[in-house]
Amino acid sequence: MPTIDLQLKPAAECRYDVLALGEIMLRLDPGEGRIHTTREFRAWEGGGEYNVARGLRRVFGWRAAVATAFADNPVGRLVEDFILQGGVDTALIKWVPYDGIGRSVRNGLNFTERGFGVRGAVGCSDRGHTAASQLRPGDIDWQHIFGTLGVRWMHTGGIFAALGEHTPDVVEEAMTVARQHGTRISYDLNFRPSLWKGIGGTTKAQEVNRRLAKMVDVMIGNEEDFTAALGFEVEGVDANLTDLETAKFETMIRRAVAAYPNFQVVATTLRGVKTATVNDWGAICWAGGEFFQARHRPGLEILDRVGGGDSFASGLIYGLVTSGDPAQAVNYGAAHGALAMTTPGDTSMATLAEVTKLVGGGGARVDR
Numbered sequence: 476m477p478t479i480d481l482q483l484k485p486a487a488e489c490r491y492d493v494l495a496l497g498e499i500m501l502r503l504d505p506g507e508g509r510i511h512t513t514r515e516f517r518a519w520e521g522g523g524e525y526n527v528a529r530g531l532r533r534v535f536g537w538r539a540a541v542a543t544a545f546a547d548n549p550v551g552r553l554v555e556d557f558i559l560q561g562g563v564d565t566a567l568i569k570w571v572p573y574d575g576i577g578r579s580v581r582n583g584l585n586f587t588e589r590g591f592g593v594r595g596a597v598g599c600s601d602r603g604h605t606a607a608s609q610l611r612p613g614d615i616d617w618q619h620i621f622g623t624l625g626v627r628w629m630h631t632g633g634i635f636a637a638l639g640e641h642t643p644d645v646v647e648e649a650m651t652v653a654r655q656h657g658t659r660i661s662y663d664l665n666f667r668p669s670l671w672k673g674i675g676g677t678t679k680a681q682e683v684n685r686r687l688a689k690m691v692d693v694m695i696g697n698e699e700d701f702t703a704a705l706g707f708e709v710e711g712v713d714a715n716l717t718d719l720e721t722a723k724f725e726t727m728i729r730r731a732v733a734a735y736p737n738f739q740v741v742a743t744t745l746r747g748v749k750t751a752t753v754n755d756w757g758a759i760c761w762a763g764g765e766f767f768q769a770r771h772r773p774g775l776e777i778l779d780r781v782g783g784g785d786s787f788a789s790g791l792i793y794g795l796v797t798s799g800d801p802a803q804a805v806n807y808g809a810a811h812g813a814l815a816m817t818t819p820g821d822t823s824m825a826t827l828a829e830v831t832k833l834v835g836g837g838g839a840r841v842d843r
Contacts, residue, residue: 478799479762481692481739484657489625491564492537493792494658496649497524497635498607499543500583500600501554502821510586510599520557521585521821523634523665526782529561530789530823534811534830537793540564540626542615542649544606548573550582551606561822569614571606580606589779589819590751596780600669608639615645617652628792629653632663632695633704636683637670643683650690661693663788664700681706693740693795694731695788698724701743707731721745721759721768728761740795742805744787744812752777756813758787760805767802769809770836777816786815786823790830803834810834 486492499522505513525541532539541563545551547570558565571580583602590596602608620626629649636643650660664684671680684704688694701707709727728741740762747755754777758769777783790811794804810833814825 477763477765477801479739479795479801480799481659481795482657483627483659483796484625486627489627490538491540491624491626493528493531493539493628493630494542494567494620494626495524495528495539496542496629496631496646497522498583498602498605498638499525499541499554499558500585500602501550502585502587504819505586505588506819507591508588510588510597516586517819518553519820519822520554520561521782523663523785524631525558525563526785526821526823527630527661527663527789527792529558529563530786530811530815531793532562534823534825534827535789535793536827538564540567542567542620544569544571544610544614546571546573546577546580546582546606548582554582567615567620569606569610571609577604580604580609582606587781589781592750592752595751598669598781602638605638607635608642610639610645611641612644612648615649617649621652621656621658625656626653626658628659628661628796630661630663630788630792633665633680633684633700634667634670636687637667637674637680643687646687647690650687654690659692660690661695661788661792662687662691663784664694664696664704665784666696666700666703668703677703680704688735689737691735691738693742693792694735694738695742695784695791697744697784698746701727701731705731721757724759725761725766728759728766732761740801742787742791742808744784744809746783749774751780754780756809758805758809758812760791760801760808762801765801767805769805772809772813775813775816779819780816782821782823783812783816785821786825787812789823806834
């Protein structure tokens with residue numbers, strides 16, 4: 476069985492198994508309705524980087540923390556309450572005084588409708604001038620976190636890097652100190668056109684992500700991310716992403732690994748969109764010079780697709796650390812992502828037993 480040794484720090488030497496660096500927003504969900512016509516919203520928390528740490532805490536039992544910032548007002552405290560319910564340590568959050576109306580600092584809102592059938596999911600974020608987007612180098616004591624407290628794994632990504640003028644510098648600062656102390660680093664490219672639209676588009680995204688990719692151990696993305704965020708084209712893939720050929724993505728990943736020899740693992744989800752509620756779902760992983768493919772799930776029925784990629788990332792990381800087997804890891808990631816998309820909200824409601832059952836080929840028969 477092929478294995479990979481990521482040489483993690485001993486758990487006994489670390490306060491945290493995983494630390495996420497990123498923004499967490501209040502998600503407002505109209506359920507089966509639409510943002511522009513609803514009269515009520517259900518509230519959740521969510522953030523591309525945080526979702527991974529929360530999944531590792533709630534589903535896989537890891538000790539997790541998040542490094543972020545909030546404006547200190549009732550909305551920020553509501554999101555904090557969600558984080559606490561998820562079991563993620565809030566001790567490293569930076570609280571910024573609120574000016575009363577959000578003129579200088581505020582908390583992010585994310586309005587997301589799920590879509591159905593021919594109507595795709597829609598996201599409308601309201602996150603300008605947020606506390607997290609205004610983080611600068613020096614705001615967080617990384618030497619204390621990685622050197623004194625100890626962290627086995629750090630996860631961050633392209634969403635946080637896109638938020639502000641200085642957020643790429645914060646990511647670089649955190650990664651630099653993490654590497655000094657032997658912490659493994661994963662990064663999800665998570666390209667969002669809306670975040671880069673006003674600051675240079677894909678050109679700026681590639682400039683930032685190429686700079687940060689040089690310090691990443693485990694690089695994660697979806698079927699579009701490596702092209703938009705790093706500039707690696709996947710030849711012959713149709714624009715609607717309805718028929719994804721694994722071999723073409725393997726060719727792209729080989730080019731990425733050649734360009735970034737620091738990558739120890741590269742993984743990508745493969746989502747063929749049939750309708751908003753029916754997707755073909757799979758994943759591939761490169762490690763140690765070999766490719767490993769998750770069980771393909773054609774025609775997967777989806778309730779809420781948001782957070783599926785983040786749950787893939789947490790399952791993949793769990794599998795890599797606990798087994799060292801990339802084949803098992805990519806299957807844990809794909810199974811966890813599939814389960815997360817069967818429930819509403821950004822964060823996973825799955826259990827480890829359910830993930831393990833699905834990895835082993837279990838089905839959806841009633842469990843009673």
